[in-house]
Amino acid sequence: MSGARNLSAALRRARAPRPRIALRPTCTQTPLAIAARSFTVSSTVRADREIKFTSDAYPNVKRNPNFAELTPEHVTYFKELLGSQSAVIDGVSTDASDDIEPFNSDWMRKYRGHTRLVLKPQTTEEVSKVLKYCNENKLAVVPQGGNTGLVGGSIPVFDEIVVNTSRMNNIRSFDQASGVLVADAGVILEVADQYLAERDHLFPLDLGAKGSCHIGGNVSTNAGGLRLLRYGSLHGSVLGLEAVLPDGTIVDALSTLRKNNTGYDLKQLFIGSEGTIGLITGVSIQCPPRPKAVNVAYFGLESFEQVQRAYLEAKGQLSEILSAFELMDGRSQRLVQDSTGNKQPIEGEYPFYCLIETSGSNAEHDMAKLETFLENVMGEALSPTALWRWREGITESLSHLGGTYKYDVSIPLSELYQLVEDCKQRLTEKGFVGDDDSFPVRAVVGYGHMGDSNLHLNVAVRRYDKEVEKAIEPWVYEWIQKRQGSISAEHGLGIAKREYIGYSQNETMVKLMKQLKNLYDPNGIMNPYKYI
């Protein structure tokens, strides 16, 4: 508490002019959809650049010779099974490379596979038959939702069949009294949230890709996002799942009960396993009432120490209404300014900026709490704007610069930002960082979810460069391991971190994971070549 008081004093001394804070009232539509559109924008901007095949980028990864090669007979089976024309994109019997390309590569243009077949089943039974046939015929499969991942988890490496959930997009039920939503895996997150908004509820997950990502993909990658601080992890909010095992077994664990202690909680295994042991087809999730009042504040601070103190003060004073505490460094905010041409919401330059969101049931109470916090921390409040853009716009702004090496890590709070400083220093010393085009690295920036001790370290490059990558990896993972952090806080491992799991999991854990993989997927057909 005395720390908090010191902070206030320090802040008052340190800063002039006082920053302006926009308080945004009850929002029916969050501004995050803007960021979701970045996928389209960046693809357009960089469409001329050829994406390297993952098989070339990872020459050590060899195609598993146990897998069968796709034949026209296989394709015929799938066409007969799925019926509809739109359910099969056939690159085996025909040249469909243009149609297939969006399923073969990711929006960051970093990973690219060689699939020749995309299947879009519409029911759980169809998924079951597809997987059973693939398993019996040793055909490898990559489950794919909205394809918004950051680690190449939903992109084939060789000729794996893509099983995409986009045609499984029905909301199955919603119970107003309990707030439980049951929906197909392929429902887009934003669609689910809009549906809930009309019923005064909220999807307990929100992230930049909400306009494209599927809730099945969110669950299978255990997405964290912007409001984990308030609504907790999917391991807690997902009440039930329906999934299909590689042998076609339908796991019907689609409970809608908040409490159900009848045996092992098997559904948990599918949450975060990135489609390596089964394909999620349905989700039952506990949704909270939509907050009646939402406020957002944005402010600058002079040091990371001040950021930490502000966080503790927010935790204490805003407590139950605090729904996000986001950190952005000055470099990331200047990137957004340069890229959008918008004027930053506050005057003056700061090394750190924070965005705080409160969500509560009483606008007056929430505003009073926020104002007390802001008085203690720094000052006056001003007119509302889409402040979230300054946080959510970072990904898009970075994408305009070329490529980005993205590291999504958990680190104990006190050292959270040190990684950015250390990484910048390392790359600078190696002569990689500079203002003109001869330097591969343009900027090293950090931002993330302060409330979850989750940092996004981003190295913006003019071009992907193996030497730069080698300077970062495995150095960055060793740095994190030393601090008992996690090399993947919320993005997952995919192919990007396939060789690095040992930095965050011990040998026993990896062995136990492999044991489970072998139990459920003895032929290894589910999402092969990834981290397991």
Add this chain to the structure above:
Amino acid sequence: MSGARNLSAALRRARAPRPRIALRPTCTQTPLAIAARSFTVSSTVRADREIKFTSDAYPNVKRNPNFAELTPEHVTYFKELLGSQSAVIDGVSTDASDDIEPFNSDWMRKYRGHTRLVLKPQTTEEVSKVLKYCNENKLAVVPQGGNTGLVGGSIPVFDEIVVNTSRMNNIRSFDQASGVLVADAGVILEVADQYLAERDHLFPLDLGAKGSCHIGGNVSTNAGGLRLLRYGSLHGSVLGLEAVLPDGTIVDALSTLRKNNTGYDLKQLFIGSEGTIGLITGVSIQCPPRPKAVNVAYFGLESFEQVQRAYLEAKGQLSEILSAFELMDGRSQRLVQDSTGNKQPIEGEYPFYCLIETSGSNAEHDMAKLETFLENVMGEALSPTALWRWREGITESLSHLGGTYKYDVSIPLSELYQLVEDCKQRLTEKGFVGDDDSFPVRAVVGYGHMGDSNLHLNVAVRRYDKEVEKAIEPWVYEWIQKRQGSISAEHGLGIAKREYIGYSQNETMVKLMKQLKNLYDPNGIMNPYKYI
């Protein structure tokens, strides 16, 4: 919302005199410890009654002949391994039946085993060596924490060795910034919470048995308790676990990170599996800041329909500060009154009573919200008392009456209380219910966690009676299955519900659970004869 207004009107019309509501401010010690003491009380009261052996009560359950019989040589190994005298209670080489009895039976005096050996290891390494030896020598084991369970899960059936965690009781670390507590499995819940209280934090679980139960036992049974509504399930709040597999493998998944997406979340398998695949030795858990203001209100209502409306109104108006919404029927409250001799907090008799708790960061705001809610719902506020006693005292009051058949179930909210009515009618029609001692059933009462759709149906009996039991089971499970409820919301299955898992889990799920059980415990030594 118009429903909520109608409720207010209906309530105002229906009731005179207006109920009194006590608002209890920031409590350093919750009144729940009172209920925890009921274990001692009831044991004393009924010490004269002999507890039936579980092996006699369940004659179909036969001792697994693959298990070895304990010999003095086995005991010698354990004594040498664990060193300390107090670590081994040896009923093999000596007559130690009096010392062993508390570990052989439960506080409800419903389950009783034949163990002749109790081990109390002090470290994870010791647990590892104990289990490895047991596995190699085919010695069956029952993990036991505070032995406060309600389904016989921690009681041996035959001569299984009891491995008790009471000597593993160190708090390993607490991080003030993140709120993460790491502690041994044998730390008593109340001790952990007191430790946290001194550091302005709260254990995110609270239940009547807090004075005796171990946090390892809480996690292994996925305890729900009184504040799940606010702080969520242990599947969300437990960040890491340390556990020992039957072969002695130490599963070190004791992460303290809020986010860690590096592979399968194996720790989840130990949460709620009741010690059937491993023994939890350490827990890492996310603890919220302790609320600065806690208020409790107690009121009566005329119908279950009004209770439902009051719940929806509370959810809407109290929203983020609502930490408990408990339902108690009139019969349960009269039992508490008869048993304690205390006067009920409000005048008049109602068929239903509710207890609401709010926990927030600003006393003024919380009181304003609660008063608005109470104005709409019913009336004035009065002096504070230990209102929680009227909810938490039910278990103790019931225990004075003789035995209790306890059913802990999840049912969709609209039908939550109907089960009590239907059960009472059924038992009355069969001639079991009456006021004098010739009738086995004394009362059929219902109470529970309204906010979790979790009902506790309790049939208070003068004596345990197979005919009464047969009239309730499997009828009660069929009733729940028809409504897609859960036959065990938070108590677990143990031996009590070993044959009934099929009412809440389909065949595929049971098969998959057995597959995992065989994977981790091929000799079946961990907590045998229970539900799996």
